[in-house]
Amino acid sequence: MSQSPQPAAPAFEPMPLPRALAYIAASVVIGLTQGIAQGFVSTNIPQIAGDLGATTTQASWLMAAFLIPRATMPLLLIKLRTQYGLRRFAEIAIVIYLAVALLSFSIFDLRSAITAQFFAGMASAPLSTLAFLYMLEPLPPAWKLRLGLPLSLSVIAVGPNLARVISPALMGDAGWNALHLMGLGLAAFSLALVYLLPLKSPPRIKVIAPLDLVSWVLISIGFGGLIIGCVMGPIHWWTETVWLGWLLALSIAALTVAVAIELNRASPLVDIRWLLSPSMLHLTVTLLLFRLILSEQSAGAPRMFQVLGITQDQLVEIFAVISVAGILGGLSLIPFMKPHRVPHFHLVALLLIAAGAYMDSQSTMDTRPEQMMLSQAMIAFAGSLFMAPAMMRGLLAAMARGPNYILSFVIVFLSTQSIGGAAGSGLFTTFINQRQAQHLQMLREDLMTTDPQTAQAIAFRAAALLQQLPDAALGRAQAVAGIAQDAANQAYVMAFNDAYFLTFLVAAFALCALLLHILRDWLAAHWPKSSPQDISPEPLK
Known part of the structure; x- marks a missing residue:
């Protein structure tokens, strides 16, 4: 990647403690x-x-509409920030988010809700950066990665879990409008903080080229199609919906054209060659693998409890515990955050996830x-232990090659989190x-009405229903339906157990691979190295 001139980072000036705490609170x-x-x-x-008067399947489009811009907007955000200034970027971003929060009150049907969610995802994409x-x-510089990185990532990650803690009370009072009011209040508060606490901006520099927009549109089509496929695939079923296949084919084609364009540019939006280097491929696979196995928490326990x-x-209560565990995981990194300790953090994270x-x-x-609070807290703690060290390693690798590479890494990091999260949930489901x-199917074969135990269970339930349903035939039908529903729920629990055990196996396999990698690095560092001077020819006989 050719190096375009970059604005010099402003010198660090210590802040008074109250103002520094205000900036942290704003974050x-x-x-x-x-x-x-x-x-x-x-x-x-x-x-x-x-x-909205829609089915759950139709409402699932709301998640896809929110996630698509969250995965694609970061491609342009860094360049927009560099070209137009950090302060202007922050002010415009938060004003747009406030406007979208106000737009939410105009929702009256599913179509308007999907439109509002798309703009909400677009407007919230800059907030993670802010x-x-x-x-x-x-x-100070020495503490930016050691303290700032784990704290900021923990706060960003805890938001969706915290929403599960507070949304039941809000929805119980005023339905979806209460959620809109909460989002509007947070947006207005954030707007005030951004204007009261301006960020220092380096000098602006023109970095956006016309082909950047072409590549961004193609990558957005590719990422958007993949996210829609991952969200809607398990719902409509992969092989039974024709448009899903065409959409995934279009996504792959768009990404292929984008890669071809980027490989032939002097100053690409994304440095594909660097991303395909062994070290970056290893980091990308690691990020994606962790995001997939962490889907056990978002797509596993909540849905199983819904079935039950x-x-x-x-x-x-369980999501309050998960939220606290995630924050504690980030805080626990601060005393030990060093680049050479990244494998050890990941080792502990894999152990916790597997357990x-x-x-x-x-x-x-x-x-x-x-009964699942401890296990889910362990997984949430492990997620924080993994995320910040992985991002630190990637940022250090990018900064060692030059500022232009930071954008490529950020794209990899955010895309693996957005697409990996959608893919993990889709594959899990x-x-x-x-x-x-x-x-x-196996349970139904065991629950034949000719089976004595099944017949006894039906008779017992029918007798219990006699006081409510005097009609014996109707009571028997209700008893059979109840046993069938119990069998369906039992089948779901068994399926979730299979998924949890598969997560355990994947985490255990990754743990073994990491141990072998650490062992290889240790042997390479301690194995005696021979120099040409140490090798003397044998005397001629």
């Missing part, structure tokens, strides 16, 4: 603003569908949220649906 508020907004939608899709920058602004009839109100997933794989029909169908 927390802005980070929670965008995270909670995303969590409100993903948590309350069934309730939102009811408010939360990160506000956390780093008051910190657990309401959102009953999940408040937590194995504990979850022992679930039964009687499992309740309090697909696996569960397949295993549930297989388990249900």
Whole structure:
């Protein structure tokens, strides 16, 4: 990648402690603003569908509409920030977010809700960057990566879980409008903080080229198609919906054309050659793998409890524990955050994920949220242990090659998180649906009405229903339906256990691979190296 001139970073000037704390508080508020907004939608899709008069399947488009711009907008954000100035970037970004929050009150049907969610995802994309920058602004250079990185990432990650804690109370009071009011209040508060606490801007420099926009459109089409496929694939089923296949084909074609363009540019938007280097491929696979196995928390336990009839109100405590565990994971990194310790952090994270997933794989029909608090807290703690060290390693590798490479790494990091999250949820759901169908088939074969135990269970339930249903035939039909529903729920629990155990196996495999990698590096560092002077020819006989 050719090096274009970059603005010099302004010299660090220590801030008074109260002002420094204000910048850190602004980072927390802005980070929670965008995270909670995303969590409100993903948590309350069934309730939102009811408010809009739509089915849950139709309302799932809301998540796709929100995630697409979240995955694609970061491609331009860094260059926009460099060309138009950091302060202007921050002010315009937060004003747009406030305007979108106001737009949410004009939602009256599913179509307007999808449109509003698309603009909400577009407007919230800069907020992650702003939360990160506000956390780093008051910190001296030695503490930016050690303190600022884990804190900012932990705050950003905790938002969706925190939304599950507070949304039941809000939805119970005023439905979806309460969520809009909460989002509007956070946006207005963030707007005030951005104007009261301006960020220092380096000199502006023109960095956007016309071909950048062409590549961005192509990459956006590719990423958008992949996200829609991952969200809607398990719902409409992959092989039964023709348009899903065409959409995924279009996505691959658009990404292929974008790669061809970028490989032939002197100053590409994304340095494909560097991203295909062994070290970056290793980091990309690591980021994607962790994001996939961490989907166990977002797509696993909440959905299993939904199948078991657990309401959102009953999940408040477990997600409060998960939120606290995620923050504690970020805080625990601060005393030990060093580049050479990244493999050790990932080692501990994999151990925690493997242990937590194995504990979850022992679930039964009687499992309740309090019984999974420890395992889910371990997984949340592990997520924080992984994310900040991985980003630190990538940022250091990018900065060692030059400022232009930072954009390429940021794109890799954010795209693996956005697309990896959607792909992880989609694959997790697909696996569960397949295993549930297989388990249900086996259970139905065991629950034949000619089986004495099944007949006894039906008779027992029918007798219990006699007081409510005097008609014996109707009572027997209700008893059979109840047993069939229990079998379906049992099949789902067994399918979730299979998915948890698969997560355990993947984490254990990654743990073994990491141990071998650490062992290889240790042998390379301690193995005696021979020099040409040490090798003397044998004397001639």
